[in-house]
Amino acid sequence: MNCLIEFKNINKSFDGKIVLNGINLKVIKGKSLVLIGQSGSGKSVLLKCLLGIIQPNKGQVIINDNSFFDQDLYLKEKILKRFGVAFQGNALFDSLKIWENISFKLIQTQRLSNKEIKDKVEHSMDLVGLSKSIMHQYPSQISGGMQKRVAIARAIIDEPEILIFDEPTAGLDPVTGGKINNLIIDNVKRLGCTSLTITHDMDSVRKIADNVAMISRGKITWNGKKSEIEKSSNKELNEFINII
Amino acid sequence: MTIILKNLGKFTILSLKNIGRFVIFGAKFFFWLPRKPFFLKQFFKQIFEIGYLSLPVVGLTAFFSGMVLAIQSYTGFARLGAEDAVATVVVLSVTRELGPVLAGLMVAGRVGASITAEIGTMKVSEQIDALYVMSTRPIQYLVIPRVLAGLICLPFLVLIGDIIGIMGGWIIGVYQLGFNSMVYMDRTIEYLEIIDIFQGLVKATIFGFIITLMGCYQGFHCGQGAKGVGRATTNSVVTSSILILISNYFITTTFFGN
Numbered sequence: 222m223n224c225l226i227e228f229k230n231i232n233k234s235f236d237g238k239i240v241l242n243g244i245n246l247k248v249i250k251g252k253s254l255v256l257i258g259q260s261g262s263g264k265s266v267l268l269k270c271l272l273g274i275i276q277p278n279k280g281q282v283i284i285n286d287n288s289f290f291d292q293d294l295y296l297k298e299k300i301l302k303r304f305g306v307a308f309q310g311n312a313l314f315d316s317l318k319i320w321e322n323i324s325f326k327l328i329q330t331q332r333l334s335n336k337e338i339k340d341k342v343e344h345s346m347d348l349v350g351l352s353k354s355i356m357h358q359y360p361s362q363i364s365g366g367m368q369k370r371v372a373i374a375r376a377i378i379d380e381p382e383i384l385i386f387d388e389p390t391a392g393l394d395p396v397t398g399g400k401i402n403n404l405i406i407d408n409v410k411r412l413g414c415t416s417l418t419i420t421h422d423m424d425s426v427r428k429i430a431d432n433v434a435m436i437s438r439g440k441i442t443w444n445g446k447k448s449e450i451e452k453s454s455n456k457e458l459n460e461f462i463n464i465i
Numbered sequence: 466m467t468i469i470l471k472n473l474g475k476f477t478i479l480s481l482k483n484i485g486r487f488v489i490f491g492a493k494f495f496f497w498l499p500r501k502p503f504f505l506k507q508f509f510k511q512i513f514e515i516g517y518l519s520l521p522v523v524g525l526t527a528f529f530s531g532m533v534l535a536i537q538s539y540t541g542f543a544r545l546g547a548e549d550a551v552a553t554v555v556v557l558s559v560t561r562e563l564g565p566v567l568a569g570l571m572v573a574g575r576v577g578a579s580i581t582a583e584i585g586t587m588k589v590s591e592q593i594d595a596l597y598v599m600s601t602r603p604i605q606y607l608v609i610p611r612v613l614a615g616l617i618c619l620p621f622l623v624l625i626g627d628i629i630g631i632m633g634g635w636i637i638g639v640y641q642l643g644f645n646s647m648v649y650m651d652r653t654i655e656y657l658e659i660i661d662i663f664q665g666l667v668k669a670t671i672f673g674f675i676i677t678l679m680g681c682y683q684g685f686h687c688g689q690g691a692k693g694v695g696r697a698t699t700n701s702v703v704t705s706s707i708l709i710l711i712s713n714y715f716i717t718t719t720f721f722g723n
Contacts, residue, residue, distance in 0.1 A: 274594050298600045312595035315586075326599040329502075 224283075225250040225383065225415050231270055231280035233263075233439075240266050241277065242439035253409055253416045255430035255447075257423075257461065263439045264419045265309065268387055271417075272306065273297055302330055305381035309388040309419075311372040313360040320356040323375045331379070345374040348411075349404055366397040370404070377408050384409060384416040390425050402428040423462060426450075435461065490682045494612060497604045507610035515576050515611070515677070516618030520625065522575055523568045527626035530563050531555060531633025539642050551642070552652035555634035560661045564627040566713055569672035572619065573705040577680040580611055581701035584684025585694035593685070603685075612677040619673030620666040627665065664720045671716065672709050679705045 226248035233241040240263045248254045258264050269275040271282055273289060282289040284300055292300065313322050323342050327333060333341070343353060349370040355363055360371065369389065376384060386405060390398035402425050409416045409429075418429055426433060426447070433450060435443040435458050443455045450462065538554045584607055587593050596603045631653060638644040680701050687697030 269594070272594070272598055274597060301598055302600055304598060306595070306598045308591045308595055310590050312591040314592055314595075316583075325601075329599060329601050 223250040224248070225285065226271065226417070227281075227283040228267065228271070229281040229283060231267065231277045231282070233266055233270060233275065233277045240439050241270070244280070244436070244439070244441055246434055246441055246444065248415060248417055249432065250415050251413065252431040253418065253429055254432045254434060255418045255420060255426050256434050256436060257421060257426060258436035259421065259461070262436045264436055265387060267436065268385065268417070268419055272301065272304065272385070302379075303382040304385060305376035305379070305383070305414075306385040307369075307372040307376045307387065307389060309391060311360070311368045313368060313371055313375075315360055318357050318359060319351075319363070319371055322360065322371060323378055325375065326379055341378055342374075345378040348377065348408060349374045350400075366393055366401070369393065369397075369401055373401070373404055373408070377412065380412055380414075382414050384412070384414050386416065386418040386420075388420055388422075389418060390420065390422045395424070398422065398424065399428075405429055421461075486686060487679075487682055490685070491678060493604050494608055494678065497602065498609060500605070502605065504606055504610050507606065508614060511610045511614035512618060514579070515572070515614045516621060519572050519575055519618070519622055522571045523622045523626045524629050526567050526571050527559070527564060527630035528633040530567055531559055531630035531635075532637045534558055534563065534630075535634040535637040535642065539638075548642075549652065551638060552634070552644070552649045553656045555638075556631055556653045556657050557661060559630035559634070560627050560657065560665045561717075562665075562713075564630055565623045565665045565668035565672060566709065568619065568623045568626045568669065569676065569709040569713075570706055572615075572622065572672070573676045573709060574702055576615070577676045577701045577705045578698050580677060580680030581683040581687070581698045582694060584681055585687035585697045588685060588687060589689060589694060608678075608681045608685075611681055612674060615673035615677030616670055617673075619669040619676075623665055623669035624662075627662070660720065664716070667720075668713060668716050671712055675708045675712065676705045679708065 224247045228244050228246040231241050231244040232239075244263075244267060246254075246256075256264050256267070266275060270277045270280075271289075276290065287300075289297065289300060314325070317325070320339075320342050323345055324338050327338055327341060342356070346353060346356070351367065351370050351374060355367065360368055363371070373386075373389075376386075384405075389401050389405060393401060405416070405418070406429060416429070418425065420426065430447045433443075433445065433447055434441055435455070437457050443453060443458045445453070450458065453459065534555050535551055538558075539548060539551050542548050542550055542554075584593075587607075593603050593607075596606055635646075635649055635653070638649045639646045683697040683701035683704070687693045
């Protein structure tokens with residue numbers, strides 16, 4: 222199996238409180254890995270370590286056989302260009318219009334004409350089922366479900382190699398959540414990319430995942446294929462599935 | 466006694482840590498300042514926010530301060546029989562001290578608070594992380610346009626404030642205290658030197674730097690949630706105001722100490 226991202230012995234603590242305690246995990250190229258775990262288990266911190274937002278106390282993140290933290294800033298930025306990220310709270314820029322939010326990365330990283338940018342924004346909005354009528358509105362003027370779609374449209378606009386979704390269905394009703402899950406599946410398939418999703422929503426796991434890893438108290442306590450979840454005798458995993 | 470020493474030690478360490486962080490933040494600003502890209506649109510947006518939108522506040526403050534200064538100095542000088550000095554006192558006080566300091570304090574309240582609240586909210590809602598992930602350096606996108614706009618706008622605001630403040634003094638002098646308009650204006654110009662205006666503008670530039678850099682710093686280092694943003698906003702205004710008053714003393718000493 223071709224490994225695209227590898228977490229090697231990642232340790233992170235805040236003010237003496239251990240959040241990640243020796244995380245070892247591989248993300249296989251072209252597959253969709255879903256990371257599950259209870260709130261406060263360290264999922265989002267691990268994701269921030271992957272993106273270089275948080276520096277771990279110990280350990281390495283290997284992307285395409287290169288250690289991410291050993292690269293200089295310019296190389297890190299080059300690596301990050303291969304990522305498309307949809308944050309938990311969407312992280313849309315309040316002061317920018319919807320089209321400016323979606324096209325932000327394109328404008329910053331590529332030299333495109335206004336027409337090319339407009340076409341790409343419209344295409345991206347089509348893919349996530351957003352009406353063009355909201356293009357000139359601000360994020361605060363649209364619903365939570367629509368904001369989630371805008372965040373996904375922004376993540377996929379430059380057809381990234383790696384897609385990251387942090388709690389994509391958090392705070393959404395089951396119907397809207399289901400639609401967001403379908404959007405993720407469709408776009409990951411269409412782009413043929415690798416995806417890493419963080420969630421505690423088992424519906425998302427069943428729909429999106431190829432592989433699943435469970436994180437608990439800062440450690441990976443279970444890792445395997447989606448089909449193996451139900452047969453697993455792992456106590457924490459079974460508890461998590463049954464409670465959720 | 467041990468508890469007092471312990472708390473004093475904690476306070477000293479925390480203060481030194483914050484000063485160190487602020488110095489590093491300032492160093493990052495100067496490191497990225499000459500490097501591409503420069504966000505021109507953001508820069509003009511900040512010129513509008515910091516410069517244009519602060520005009521009413523600065524103008525009103527200067528106008529009423531000029532009027533009060535004219536009344537107060539007249540009352541004082543009348544006891545010495547030196548009423549003629551009112552115009553000179555008003556113009557020197559406004560250009561050297563009141564103009565830049567009051568404009569600085571008002572802008573610290575309006576702009577410094579707004580910068581911290583905006584950047585702080587961006588931080589807690591992961592917008593700054595999103596900038597970084599989308600290959601945009603937050604220092605270049607958020608800090609440099611704001612600090613440069615502050616550096617440029619404050620001297621203009623102070624210059625306009627000076628004119629309005631002097632006008633306030635003139636209105637009181639002519640219409641309430643009975644000065645001849647031409648005599649008042651002559652007195653205003655007679656003793657005014659270029660260095661008086663220049664000193665005020667130097668102060669304004671330094672205050673602009675302090676307000677905007679402190680506003681950005683507090684926003685980037687704010688705590689979690691609404692409480693964290695609120696506390697950072699208060700810190701931004703209080704620290705900027707104190708730094709303005711301290712630096713005002715040192716700049717004045719540099720220009721007129723001898």
